[in-house]
Amino acid sequence: MSFSDSIFWVFATTAVVPAFLILFTRSIVRMAFLLLGSLAGFAGLYLQLNAAFLGFTQVMVYIGGILILFLFGVMLTQRSDIPVREKVGPALAVPGFFAGLLLMAALLFIALQNPWKTHPPVPVTEPDTPVIGIKLLSTYILPFEAVSILLLAAMVGATYIARVQAPGAPDGQAELSDSNAEGRLE
Amino acid sequence: MECTLRPYLPIAVYGALVLGTGFSLTLASSIFGPRVRRLEKESTYECGSLPLGSSRERFSVKFYLVAILFVLFDIETVFLVPWAVVYRSMGLFGLLEMLAFMGILLLGFVYAWKRGGFDWE
Amino acid sequence: MTLSLSFCLHLSAAIFSIGVYGVLTRSNLIVILMSLEIMLNAVNLSLVAFGRAFLTDLTRDPSGPQVFVIMVLAVAAAEAAVGLSILLAVYRKWRTTNAGEIDLLKG
Numbered sequence: 001m002s003f004s005d006s007i008f009w010v011f012a013t014t015a016v017v018p019a020f021l022i023l024f025t026r027s028i029v030r031m032a033f034l035l036l037g038s039l040a041g042f043a044g045l046y047l048q049l050n051a052a053f054l055g056f057t058q059v060m061v062y063i064g065g066i067l068i069l070f071l072f073g074v075m076l077t078q079r080s081d082i083p084v085r086e087k088v089g090p091a092l093a094v095p096g097f098f099a100g101l102l103l104m105a106a107l108l109f110i111a112l113q114n115p116w117k118t119h120p121p122v123p124v125t126e127p128d129t130p131v132i133g134i135k136l137l138s139t140y141i142l143p144f145e146a147v148s149i150l151l152l153a154a155m156v157g158a159t160y161i162a163r164v165q166a167p168g169a170p171d172g173q174a175e176l177s178d179s180n181a182e183g184r185l186e
Numbered sequence: 187m188e189c190t191l192r193p194y195l196p197i198a199v200y201g202a203l204v205l206g207t208g209f210s211l212t213l214a215s216s217i218f219g220p221r222v223r224r225l226e227k228e229s230t231y232e233c234g235s236l237p238l239g240s241s242r243e244r245f246s247v248k249f250y251l252v253a254i255l256f257v258l259f260d261i262e263t264v265f266l267v268p269w270a271v272v273y274r275s276m277g278l279f280g281l282l283e284m285l286a287f288m289g290i291l292l293l294g295f296v297y298a299w300k301r302g303g304f305d306w307e
Numbered sequence: 308m309t310l311s312l313s314f315c316l317h318l319s320a321a322i323f324s325i326g327v328y329g330v331l332t333r334s335n336l337i338v339i340l341m342s343l344e345i346m347l348n349a350v351n352l353s354l355v356a357f358g359r360a361f362l363t364d365l366t367r368d369p370s371g372p373q374v375f376v377i378m379v380l381a382v383a384a385a386e387a388a389v390g391l392s393i394l395l396a397v398y399r400k401w402r403t404t405n406a407g408e409i410d411l412l413k414g
């Protein structure tokens with residue numbers, strides 16, 4: 001086994017093992033940190049697949065952004081009287097296990113049976129970021145602009161749904177849904 | 187050592203140093219540190235002031251909104267970087283495209299601002 | 308030596324199935340969203356692997372699948388932002404993030 005192969009095994013293990021451990025963890029905060037390990041493994045795999053830009057994007061967006069958002073979600077919704085834990089009962093776990101197993105078998109079957117017309121790998125020397133930039137602004141211009149509209153919609157929607165109170169709104173409006181809640185902590 | 191990851195060797199060394207420092211310092215302090223078991227020492231702040239409530243307190247929604255907007259503008263940065271790399275060869279057309287992209291996102295920013303997402307009172 | 312396409316596909320299949328199991332069995336909304344992100348990551352990995360494997364001397368353009376992955380990233384970020392906002396709204400209404408307890412639409 002060459003050095004490059006062993007590095008690949010390190011990254012593959014880093015990606016799979018935490019993702020697997022998430023299934024058996026009950027504390028949500030621990031799950032978030034296991035997810036961090038898995039995402040870092042993915043970033044390493046991207047680097048090894050000659051997708052340097054994607055590797056660093058993965059670190060920046062997933063680890064630096066989305067994961068933080070998940071942790072915020074945990075911190076915002078946990079209650080001091082209920083521990084942040086949960087249990088999977090066998091009524092759900094057994095069918096879920098078999099569904100996952102079946103799906104994995106199907107995917108592996110396709111991956112093994114299909115005669116992929118692969119080519120011998122070409123050594124990539126030039127960096128990929130300029131190519132992505134040129135393609136993004138010429139061939140993929142429509143998705144590029146569509147993404148900005150998607151992000152706009154997400155921004156407006158997230159701001160609205162999270163119910164940050166408008167400055168002129170009456171006081172009770174944002175708090176309306178809280179009226180039946182007992183023991184508010186805020 | 188012919189390897190696609192060859193250029194990232196400094197990053198790997200840096201990561202190993204960071205992890206090694208963290209683990210070794212924690213390990214060293216747990217091995218060599220004195221163990222004092224008194225009531226004051228075991229308290230949260232170790233100086234006599236009592237903690238106010240549980241540390242499992244919920245956070246304010248304002249932080250959350252800032253985090254959401256951060257993630258969305260993070261994505262914007264992801265699209266900005268490839269454009270910035272080829273900025274000179276793309277010329278005015280690329281600039282206009284990027285301005286349209288940024289302009290649309292600015293609308294969302296203005297909406298969040300108008301809605302008081304950044305009011306910290 | 309670079310890693311092979313089939314190995315990446317196996318890895319991707321395994322991680323995707325883990326995500327599916329998480330979505331099917333977990334009851335906490337945050338954990339369901341996390342499992343969704345795992346599934347998206349598995350798909351991204353297979354996309355990048357395909358892009359690498361089908362790279363030839365004639366078309367030395369790796370950008371197609373990579374742009375695809377960037378779009379998936381953008382969608383994932385938007386999904387996480389809106390999904391967690393909905394989670395927050397749900398929590399305000401029901402004081403819980405357990406998907407089983409949110410049963411207003413149940414007949």
